[in-house]
Structures are given as C-alpha cells and as structure tokens.
Amino acid sequence: MSEAMRAAPTKPNRGYGRWTPLWFLAPAVLTLFLIGIYPTIFALVTSFRRYNITRPREGFPFVGFENYVAVLTDSTFWSSLLLTAKFYVTVLPIQVVLGLIVALLLHKPGMGLLKSLARVTLVVPLATTYAVVGLIGRLIFNRDFGVANQFLSFAGFGPVDWLSTPGGAFAAIVIMDVWQWTPFCALIFLAGLSMVPGEIEEAARLETSSKLALLRHVQLPYLLPGLTAVMILRSADVLKLFDMVFVMTRGGPGSATDLISIYIQRVGFRIFDLGTASAQAILLLIITIVISRLYIRLLYREVQ
Amino acid sequence: MKRALRICASVVALAAATATMTAAIPVAAMADWLEDAAKPLKGTEINGIFLDRPGYRAIIKLLPEFEKKTGIKVNYEIVPYENAREKEVLNFTSRGDLTMALVDLVWIGEFAENGWLVPVDDLAKDKAITDPDLNLKGFFPLLLDAFGSWGGVTYGLPFDNYSGLLFYNSCKLKEAGFDKPPATWAELKDVYGPKLTDASKNQYAYALQSRRGETQSADSFMRFLWPFGGSLLNKDFKSNLNSKESQTGLAFRQDLMKYMPPGDVSFDHAEAVNALAQGQVAMITEWSAFYSTLADPATSKLGDCLAVAPEPAGPAGRLPALGGFSLAVASQASPEQQKATWLFIQWATSEAIAKAYVDAGGVSGRMAVYNDPDVKAKYKFVEPLVASWQAGVPEYRPRFPAWPAISEIVAEWGSKMMLGEVTVEGGAKEIGTRMEQVLGKEGYYDGKKKLLQ
Numbered sequence: 046m047s048e049a050m051r052a053a054p055t056k057p058n059r060g061y062g063r064w065t066p067l068w069f070l071a072p073a074v075l076t077l078f079l080i081g082i083y084p085t086i087f088a089l090v091t092s093f094r095r096y097n098i099t100r101p102r103e104g105f106p107f108v109g110f111e112n113y114v115a116v117l118t119d120s121t122f123w124s125s126l127l128l129t130a131k132f133y134v135t136v137l138p139i140q141v142v143l144g145l146i147v148a149l150l151l152h153k154p155g156m157g158l159l160k161s162l163a164r165v166t167l168v169v170p171l172a173t174t175y176a177v178v179g180l181i182g183r184l185i186f187n188r189d190f191g192v193a194n195q196f197l198s199f200a201g202f203g204p205v206d207w208l209s210t211p212g213g214a215f216a217a218i219v220i221m222d223v224w225q226w227t228p229f230c231a232l233i234f235l236a237g238l239s240m241v242p243g244e245i246e247e248a249a250r251l252e253t254s255s256k257l258a259l260l261r262h263v264q265l266p267y268l269l270p271g272l273t274a275v276m277i278l279r280s281a282d283v284l285k286l287f288d289m290v291f292v293m294t295r296g297g298p299g300s301a302t303d304l305i306s307i308y309i310q311r312v313g314f315r316i317f318d319l320g321t322a323s324a325q326a327i328l329l330l331i332i333t334i335v336i337s338r339l340y341i342r343l344l345y346r347e348v349q
Numbered sequence: 350m351k352r353a354l355r356i357c358a359s360v361v362a363l364a365a366a367t368a369t370m371t372a373a374i375p376v377a378a379m380a381d382w383l384e385d386a387a388k389p390l391k392g393t394e395i396n397g398i399f400l401d402r403p404g405y406r407a408i409i410k411l412l413p414e415f416e417k418k419t420g421i422k423v424n425y426e427i428v429p430y431e432n433a434r435e436k437e438v439l440n441f442t443s444r445g446d447l448t449m450a451l452v453d454l455v456w457i458g459e460f461a462e463n464g465w466l467v468p469v470d471d472l473a474k475d476k477a478i479t480d481p482d483l484n485l486k487g488f489f490p491l492l493l494d495a496f497g498s499w500g501g502v503t504y505g506l507p508f509d510n511y512s513g514l515l516f517y518n519s520c521k522l523k524e525a526g527f528d529k530p531p532a533t534w535a536e537l538k539d540v541y542g543p544k545l546t547d548a549s550k551n552q553y554a555y556a557l558q559s560r561r562g563e564t565q566s567a568d569s570f571m572r573f574l575w576p577f578g579g580s581l582l583n584k585d586f587k588s589n590l591n592s593k594e595s596q597t598g599l600a601f602r603q604d605l606m607k608y609m610p611p612g613d614v615s616f617d618h619a620e621a622v623n624a625l626a627q628g629q630v631a632m633i634t635e636w637s638a639f640y641s642t643l644a645d646p647a648t649s650k651l652g653d654c655l656a657v658a659p660e661p662a663g664p665a666g667r668l669p670a671l672g673g674f675s676l677a678v679a680s681q682a683s684p685e686q687q688k689a690t691w692l693f694i695q696w697a698t699s700e701a702i703a704k705a706y707v708d709a710g711g712v713s714g715r716m717a718v719y720n721d722p723d724v725k726a727k728y729k730f731v732e733p734l735v736a737s738w739q740a741g742v743p744e745y746r747p748r749f750p751a752w753p754a755i756s757e758i759v760a761e762w763g764s765k766m767m768l769g770e771v772t773v774e775g776g777a778k779e780i781g782t783r784m785e786q787v788l789g790k791e792g793y794y795d796g797k798k799k800l801l802q
Contacts, residue, residue, distance in 0.1 A: 314435045
C-alpha cells in the first residue's frame with residue numbers, strides 16, 4: 046500500500062514554481078541594491094569625477110585617477126589613517142580582554158537572576174546613540190565638574206585637562222569607545238562560551254583545576270569565530286567612527302583625534318569636494334575588505 | 350487764569366496724543382501695507398532654517414503676529430550652526446523646499462556666486478510687495494555691506510547681528526582695583542592679566558573660545574590679526590600671516606594664554622560664557638548675542654556685576670570681531686513663495702518691529718532702535734555694540750567661497766599653535782602654504798576669478 050502510494054504521481058503544487066524562490070529573495074536583494082550597492086557604485090563613479098556641489102557652474106567632469114592621486118599624496122589623509130590605526134590597536138585589545146572577563150564571569154554557574162540582569166544592562170551602551178555617547182563624554186571629561194577628575198581627586202590626583210591636551214583627548218575617546226563596545230565583545234564571547242558542550246567542559250574541569258588551561262584548550266576554539274567577527278566588525282566600525290568623536294572633540298585639539306572618518310566628513314560636507322571624499326571612502330572600503338580577508342584567513346577556524 | 354490753564358492742558362494733551370500717534374504710525378502703516386501686500390499670498394507656505402540662538406527664539410516669539418496679519422505660514426527647522434550650511438547647500442543643489450536662505454557672513458560669496466539668492470533690487474522693483482518704509486539706509490552700513498552684499502549687489506537683509514564685545518565681571522575688576530575695563534589688548538594682558546589671575550584659586554583673567562572648528566578660526570585666530578594690523582591675505586591674495594603685524598598678533602595670543610584657564614583650547618562658546626557666568630574668569634570677548642544668556646539669572650551668577658564694553662583696541666585701532674546672518678530669498682522658490690518670503694524678511698528686519706525684536710532677545714541691525722532711550726537704558730550692550738558697528742572690516746573673515754576650506758586649515762594649525770605643537774611662525778607658514786594651494790585651485794592666481802573677499 047505504502048509502495049503504491051509512493052509510486053502515485055504527485056499533483057503539481059500551483060503555489061510553487063520555478064521562480065518562487067526568486068520572488069521571496071527579490072525584496073531583500075532589491076533593498077540591498079538600493080541602500081548598499083547603488084550608493085557604492087555612485088561613490089565609485091563620483092571618485093573619478095571632479096564633483097564639488099558648491100561649484101555647479103564648473104560641471105562634474107571625469108578626471109580619471111586625479112582624485113586618487115590627490116588622496117594618496119595627501120599627508121593629512123595618511124596621518125589620519127595612521128591615527129585611526131593607532132586608535133584601533135589601542136581599543137581592540139582592551140575591549141577583547143575586558144569583554145572576555147565579563148563573558149567568563151557571566152558564564153560561571155549560579156546567580157541566575159543577577160546574570161540575566163547583567164546581560165540586559167550590557168545592551169544599554171550598545172543601544173546608546175553615538176552622538177549621545179559623545180555628549181556624555183564631554184560631561185565626564187570636563188576639567189572642572191567632570192566625573193573623571195572627581196574620581197582622580199579621590200585617589201589624590203590633581204585635575205587632568207582631558208579634552209584640551211592631545212594625549213588627554215585621545216585617552217578620552219578611547220575610554221568612551223571601550224565603554225560602548227566592551228559589552229558587544231562580552232555578548233559575542235558569551236554566545237561562544239554557551240556553544241561549548243556541557244559534558245566536554247565538565248570533563249575538562251575534572252581533568253584540571255587550571256582555568257587558563259580550560260580556556261586555552263576547551264573554550265578558545267569556540268571563541269575564535271566570535272573573535273574574528275568582533276575584529277571584522279570593529280575594524281569597519283572604527284574606520285567609520287564619527288559622531289562620538291565629532292561631538293567630543295571635533296577632531297581636536299590640533300589633530301589629536303582627527304580620525305579618518307572626521308577628515309572624510311570635512312572634505313565631503315564642509316568643503317563639499319565629493320570627488321575626493323568618494324575616493325577616500327573607496328580606498329577605505331578596499332582597506333576594510335583586505336583586513337577582513339586577513340582576519341578570516343589567519344584567525345577563523347571551524348570548530349571540529 | 351482758568352482759561353489759560355485750560356489752554357495749557359489742551360496743548361499738553363494734544364502734544365501727548367500727537368506723540369502717541371506718531372509712535373504708532375509706523376506700526377499701523379506697516380500693518381496696513383503688509384496686510385494689503387499679503388492678500389493674494391494668503392495660504393502660501395515658506396520654509397527656512399533657524400538656529401538655536403536668542404535672535405531666532407525672538408522672531409519665533411513674534412511670528413504669530415506675522416502669520417495672523419498675512420495668512421502666510423512660516424515653516425522653520427532649527428538646526429545646529431555646524432550643520433546649517435550643509436543643510437542649505439544640499440537643499441539648494443537638489444532644488445529642495447527652502448524658500449529662504451539664512452546666510453552667515455562667510456557664506457554670502459558662495460551662495461551669491463552660485464545664483465542661489467535673489468538680489469534685493471529685483472524684489473524691490475515690485476512695489477506691491479515692498480515696504481514703503483524699507484529704508485535700506487536705516488541698517489548699519491557695515492552690517493548691510495558685510496552680511497548681505499557681495500560684489501556690490503545686496504542679496505540679504507541683516508537679521509541676526511553680532512559684534513564682538515568685552516563682557517566682564519565689574520565686581521571682580523573692582524576688587525582688583527580697576528574701575529573700568531581695559532581699553533587696549535596690551536593693557537588687558539600686562540595690567541589686568543596678572544592681577545586677576547590666581548591659578549591656586551582657579552581664577553583667571555580672560556577666556557578665549559578656541560575649540561577646533563569655526564570657533565578656532567573665526568573667534569580665536571582672526572581676532573588677533575586685524576587689531577594688530579595683520580590680516581589673512583595681502584592685496585594679491587597671498588598669505589599675509591608671516592608679516593610682522595600678523596606675527597605680533599598671533600604671538601600676543603600665545604602670550605595671553607597664561608591668563609586663560611587650563612583647557613581653554615577646547616572651549617567653545619558655551620564654555621567661555623559659562624566660565625564668566627560662573628565666576629571662573631573675569632573677562633571674555635564674545636558675540637553680542639550672548640548678552641541674554643549672561644544677563645539671565647537662570648544661566649548666570651553675574652547679576653549686577655555683568656558689564657559690557659567694546660573689544661579692546663590693538664595697535665591698529667579697535668577692530669572687533671564681526672559676524673552675523675542675513676535673510677535672503679532663495680531663487681529656487683516659486684514666484685508666490687519668493688514674494689511671501691520677501692514679505693517675511695522685510696517684516697522680520699523692519700524698523701517697525703525692531704524694538705519688539707530686541708525686547709524678545711534679538712539684536713536688530715536697524716540704527717533707529719538704538720536711539721530709543723528705553724532700549725539704551727534697559728540693555729547694557731547697546732552702547733558698546735553701536736560703537737563697534739561704527740567701524741569694522743567687512744572681510745574680517747574672507748567671505749569668498751573658499752573660506753570653508755581655509756577655515757579648516759586655520760582651525761587645525763591655529764589650535765596646534767596654541768598647544769605649542771608648532772611655533773607661531775611655523776604654523777603661520779603652514780597655513781599660508783596650504784591656503785595658497787586652495788586659492789590657486791580656485792583660480793585666484795591665474796586671473797580666472799576676481800580678488801573679492
């Protein structure tokens with residue numbers, strides 16, 4: 046009976062055809078094209094044109110690689126890029142280490158309610174708008190009535206000119222970025238830790254009392270995909286970090302916090318030289334893609 | 350005797366009635382004229398951009414009166430100064446919905462050269478929509494020239510008007526043995542500076558808003574060029590920053606820093622005003638528009654200690670900071686909207702509402718209102734303000750389209766100078782080289798562009 050049923054020809058489903066998957070995919074692809082692909086193509090085309098919208102009478106002619114040559118020979122572009130790299134290599138290790146510590150603490154058994162509460166509070170900095178983080182930063186690091194100097198005074202230190210000295214301003218934006226993004230690292234690592242099979246972890250705990258060995262040999266393989274994701278997302282994020290720094294320091298004092306995104310915004314929306322700004326943005330895109338590929342090649346490992 | 354008394358009383362009553370009527374005539378005439386002119390435009394909507402500053406809050410307070418009289422709806426968006434130009438440029442290049450341009454003194458060249466503004470002469474030709482008492486000569490000539498005109502053509506009427514003024518704490522000065530403010534910059538630094546500064550008590554003589562951005566370039570850097578005989582550019586549009594006079598001014602600013610609070614280089618307007626309002630510093634040089642903030646007990650502890658004087662003079666005389674905004678009709682607006690916008694601009698900058706505008710917290714560009722004894726008595730800033738607008742340099746900051754690019758260069762290297770990261774001479778040279786590159790690219794050196802600033 047069952048053989049007969051299996052052999053019977055199935056009726057064609059009228060609601061499903063060859064093109065059905067396409068219709069389901071189409072809205073997502075179209076949206077992606079409109080908000081992602083089209084602006085990128087537009088920026089690419091603009092990067093080959095002289096395109097200053099405050100000089101419409103001069104037209105927008107194609108100028109080949111002129112904008113790219115201008116960017117690559119611009120010392121301010123390189124110094125801003127270098128500063129951004131310095132910012133990235135300063136914030137990322139701190140965020141990874143602190144994030145890992147927080148994740149390991151939350152992964153420990155017991156105190157369920159408190160841990161749930163802690164998990165929720167971790168989302169608060171992530172959900173805070175960048176500009177608001179900048180405003181909070183300006184208040185925290187105010188020399189005369191800021192909380193940062195208040196804490197330092199408890200420890201017997203004199204007031205620090207956070208936002209008006211190059212070192213202080215750089216430290217201030219680092220601290221605010223660490224505050225905002227450490228929870229992100231913690232949540233990603235926590236997700237990684239929850240992937241470790243319980244029996245393996247228990248067995249490992251019986252084998253060794255060293256937490257470091259447990260982390261190194263059992264938990265780390267599950268954390269690496271998350272770490273790769275953190276590094277890719279954070280490098281893209283640092284390259285476009287703008288609002289928080291602009292609100293706190295506007296890239297100053299001097300050029301102490303003049304990150305690449307602040308510089309590109311200035312070229313694009315103060316001078317309105319969109320050709321040069323697009324060339325800068327395309328170069329940044331290339332850098333991001335190269336860095337991401339490197340991370341994936343060097344760090345990413347599927348857990349066996 | 351009784352008859353004589355009655356005659357006297359009648360004469361006095363007649364004189365009083367005449368005086369009242371005379372005072373009321375401009376307002377009444379304005380009302381009649383405005384209502385007639387607006388009849389065909391009833392229901393028209395006009396759009397503009399305002400800032401979150403006292404002058405705009407003042408006109409917003411008075412706006413219902415205009416809308417009631419004319420039936421024209423005024424839509425406005427309040428944006429921070431830093432975003433205002435960006436918003437307007439994007440709107441004008443994309444043929445957006447703005448019918449009115451808010452023009453900062455340093456944007457007039459760019460907006461006018463791109464054809465984004467309608468010249469006042471073109472609008473004033475239509476008598477049906479032009480105030481019979483428009484009286485362009487009633488504006489301070491410096492303001493009309495600097496804020497509203499480019500290449501000899503007037504595009505905008507001065508609306509939100511500033512002059513740099515010396516705001517000071519008269520009580521602190523008195524305690525230190527001074528019964529008047531410093532008359533010169535040298536006096537401020539050498540005589541007042543040491544006596545009013547006591548770092549151990551967190552007390553300083555002077556604060557200068559110097560945060561990177563337009564604040565550094567316009568309020569800090571340029572402030573020390575003109576009074577010392579220096580300037581940004583020479584007559585050939587080459588850098589004049591390494592001239593003896595410019596160097597003297599910039600070195601003076603550097604030297605003055607020892608009497609400024611730590612962190613001054615990151616001070617914006619809010620921080621400088623607050624430092625005076627809360628008693629940390631004794632003097633600041635700020636825009637006249639901040640008078641209402643300093644006089645308001647909710648935001649300032651100064652009370653009767655608040656005093657105002659013109660900015661100190663330098664070796665080249667008193668050449669205070671000059672800034673402000675005009676309102677102009679946007680050429681992208683429809684003909685009806687252009688007419689309605691023109692009516693609004695005339696009303697907002699008219700002599701008829703000037704007193705109400707000042708009372709609401711604005712600073713009018715009309716000369717007549719400052720002759721009013723009430724206004725003179727009520728607002729301490731009037732006398733120094735009027736004195737400051739008698740003479741000045743319209744190109745205090747160059748108003749050509751290249752200014753935003755140059756301002757960025759000045760802001761970066763000007764604050765590096767203050768921090769001691771570069772010497773005054775080295776920084777000036779760096780600004781000069783970069784500025785000349787920008788101007789060369791703009792076509793000022795190959796005769797493509799007139800040397801207008």
